[in-house]
Amino acid sequence: MTRVVARLTLDSVWSPPLRNLCLDLNTGLHVVVGCNTDGAATLVDLCAGVLAPRRGRVVYEGREPHSSHQLRRQTASLLANEPGAPGEPPSGWWRRVVSQRSSAPVSNEPPSLATASSFGSLHLDQRRQLALELALSHPAPAVVALHDPLSVPGDVTLSKRAERIAELARSAVVVVTASALHHARMLGGQVYALERGVIARRPPSAWPAALTPGLPVTLRVDCDSPRRLLARLATEPCVELAHYDAKREPRRLQIRGPDLEALSLALCRAAEAANVQVWSLGPASLDLGGLHAASAGLAQAAFREARSGRAGRTEPPSPGSPEPPGRPKP
């Protein structure tokens, strides 16, 4: 089976807070890590065609989402602020949108949430839940733009949602924003970091190991007896590395393994067997602030390196030589 590769291009897009954003997104999953103030919501709006860029172009196969209703029909989207359709019952809205997508008779029954009398009686999370279900039920989208889909509450587990998104990514350009790094990790795909309107990191450049999908994950465990727990965990095959610093953090243990679920289960088994009380458990990965700080540090280091390299290449002028042209005198 041949895989058709389409491309969604954002060419020098200015749309506050996005600043001169350039992205070439092929068919597949693209996860953009960032919050709304970084421009994540605006990026999804642009891809969904509900916002026209102030400058620059958003193009999918020669068509712009904001000016092509045929393309919008092939677009599944979840916005940051889902307005719903005021004056329309959610069930009617659902049926109409589903029938609008294809000429086939409507077989997709609306979810239970759609039985509400109006959109006004649903709060934002519920409206987003409805919109996400509608987006993920699209039979054959060309573009999928989802704003923080794993933070939407609902009956469906996160892993099932992530699986459906990965399934859609086989034939569509899928742009997903995530404000939490563990969500980005769960989704996988190509990961970009959006910071204050610009892409601060993009593949295949350096990326924190704590975030890269497929690389080992580290768990941070706070408990009453880390030594006993460590002794038990040493026999577990899924634990690759355990770290304990009795001086700095006497109640904290860090364990690393290839699989988050397996690691968590092993930890639970060991805690039960060693009769250890676990107080808290979480991924020892960066948060968004840490990621931005790391990006800023890398950028600063690169700038310094470039500056020192240029200074090293430049010959110091001899006392009698003239000033280079175009250089202002102090």
Place this chain on the structure above:
Amino acid sequence: MRSIVEQGLRDAWREAARWWLPTMLLACVTLLLAARLVEDSGSATAGLPRVVTIGVALPLFAFGLAARATGSRSSLMRGEWARHGESRRAYAVGRLCMTLLLLGLTALLLSGAVVAYEALIPASRGAAAAAADSPQRLALAATCTAFAYGPAFALAQLWKGTWGRSAYVVLDWMLGSATGLIALPWPRSHGLAVLQGDGVAGLPPWASVLALVSLGALAVALYAHRVPR
């Protein structure tokens, strides 16, 4: 296509008709009553309510209605049906049609109110002048002016929001009161010309009717063109 135009008509009606429309109609009728009182007091020329209908009540009514019924650019862009693949342009035209319909009905209603005032309570000074003016002429002037104002305000709203509409109404009042060629593109000058039976910049009154219809049609075309598909 047809269903999305209908959806636009329905949404415009829902936005405008709840409490805004009756309130504004009441305000317009109150304005006409006040104009009648001023006319009766003798400090104004005869036929003041007619002039107020064309020159003040209709522009202000269209100013408010265009914002509510046609919606802002961002609300059109974020419209739920257009987002899921319906033509945004057809939807916007549906909303504009409802705006025009409401404006036309309001123009006829206000004309009827003025004629009814004049018939029931004849003004002491302006009765003769008012009787001389035919109700048909007032209705024609009001309807044509409404047809010119509606799309023009919708276009200004689409272009620059409230600032655009405000700029248009100020320019219309300032330049539309002039007598030369500068008054030609403004509905106010043509509306008053049709009402009073004289032309703008030496043109005959029927040319003003034609100008109002042309201005409205041009604004409708520009509006439809500027809304992204």
